[in-house]
Amino acid sequence: MGGTRAPDASSEAAVTSDPATVTSSSSTHWRITALDTGTSHLDQSMLTYTVGVGTVVRIPRVIWVLQGPTTVVVDTSVPMRRRPSEFIGEEFSRSRAQEPANALRDAGIDPRDVEHVVLTHLHWDHAGNCDLFPEARVVVQREELRYAIDPGRFFRKSFLSPRSGWGTPPWMLPNIDTVDGLTELAPGLRLVPTPGHTPGSQALVADTEHGSFCIAGDAISLYANIEQDIPPGFHVDVDDAVDSMDRLRGLADHFLPSHDYEVLSSGLITPIGASHAARPRYVPPPIERWDPEPDEPAGGAPR
Numbered sequence: 001m002g003g004t005r006a007p008d009a010s011s012e013a014a015v016t017s018d019p020a021t022v023t024s025s026s027s028t029h030w031r032i033t034a035l036d037t038g039t040s041h042l043d044q045s046m047l048t049y050t051v052g053v054g055t056v057v058r059i060p061r062v063i064w065v066l067q068g069p070t071t072v073v074v075d076t077s078v079p080m081r082r083r084p085s086e087f088i089g090e091e092f093s094r095s096r097a098q099e100p101a102n103a104l105r106d107a108g109i110d111p112r113d114v115e116h117v118v119l120t121h122l123h124w125d126h127a128g129n130c131d132l133f134p135e136a137r138v139v140v141q142r143e144e145l146r147y148a149i150d151p152g153r154f155f156r157k158s159f160l161s162p163r164s165g166w167g168t169p170p171w172m173l174p175n176i177d178t179v180d181g182l183t184e185l186a187p188g189l190r191l192v193p194t195p196g197h198t199p200g201s202q203a204l205v206a207d208t209e210h211g212s213f214c215i216a217g218d219a220i221s222l223y224a225n226i227e228q229d230i231p232p233g234f235h236v237d238v239d240d241a242v243d244s245m246d247r248l249r250g251l252a253d254h255f256l257p258s259h260d261y262e263v264l265s266s267g268l269i270t271p272i273g274a275s276h277a278a279r280p281r282y283v284p285p286p287i288e289r290w291d292p293e294p295d296e297p298a299g300g301a302p303r
């Protein structure tokens with residue numbers, strides 16, 4: 001690829017992937033900060049499947065910073081110094097303070113301290129700017145890397161991919177690591193596959209003093225997805241997307257959607273805390289069984 005070293009799919013991430021170790025919460029507490037690194041307006045149905053058609057909503061493009069025994073970044077937003085028209089065609093705007101390098105500086109984060117950059121998936125608005133973190137390993141699910149090299153024709157425009165005009169996509173760096181399935185990234189940090197929005201999407205579940213928080217990527221774009229049980233509007237497989245939300249419900253106490261301004265309750269730089277943990281849990285409706293009486297004919301009693 002133009003002399004650039006292709007990602008080495010066999011490289012070993014400095015992580016473990018024993019499922020027995022990745023679902024329990026630990027005594028390690030991470031602090032999460034959300035950075036608003038740009039704004040778009042789009043049709044709500046892009047985020048909530050078949051719901052909100054014709055309603056334009058304003059959404060953020062978020063970089064998440066986790067601080068604990070080390071520093072971890074989740075998602076790296078829209079590439080800097082590119083015109084919006086170069087991407088999917090969605091309207092996108094960014095102030096100087098929202099430039100990722102400036103947002104990190106204003107949040108007191110030195111990019112050289114970041115040990116892991118976790119990419120939930122390789123869409124244009126989640127996987128730019130990886131080169132801001134020279135000391136980091138970039139962690140992506142193996143299936144996502146495979147798909148992003150050659151996405152399906154409909155989804156091609158959404159990916160930072162050689163097939164969508166990026167000779168060297170921002171994530172295609174020598175320091176990329178692949179993981180395969182449930183993975184413990186560090187004490188108190190678990191990677192969870194969430195296929196549906198893309199084939200190899202993943203979420204990160206982090207233990208905090210307020211319980212475990214799921215940084216969901218586009219498996220959960222808005223609180224409405226997880227709280228009203230509406231799958232994301234954009235997906236390669238809607239059944240997988242619903243199953244992934246159910247899986248996350250069993251693995252985290254609280255959820256942080258990727259594109260919901262309600263997360264950014266303190267503005268451009270928002271520490272995640274008690275107010276985020278106070279949101280109501282989704283309670284699935286009870287399953288009502290119908291059992292015919294033993295002497296009732298099959299097909300139900302005549303009315």
Ligand SMILES: [Zn+2]
Nearest residue numbers: 121123197218
């Ligand atoms: Zn996406």
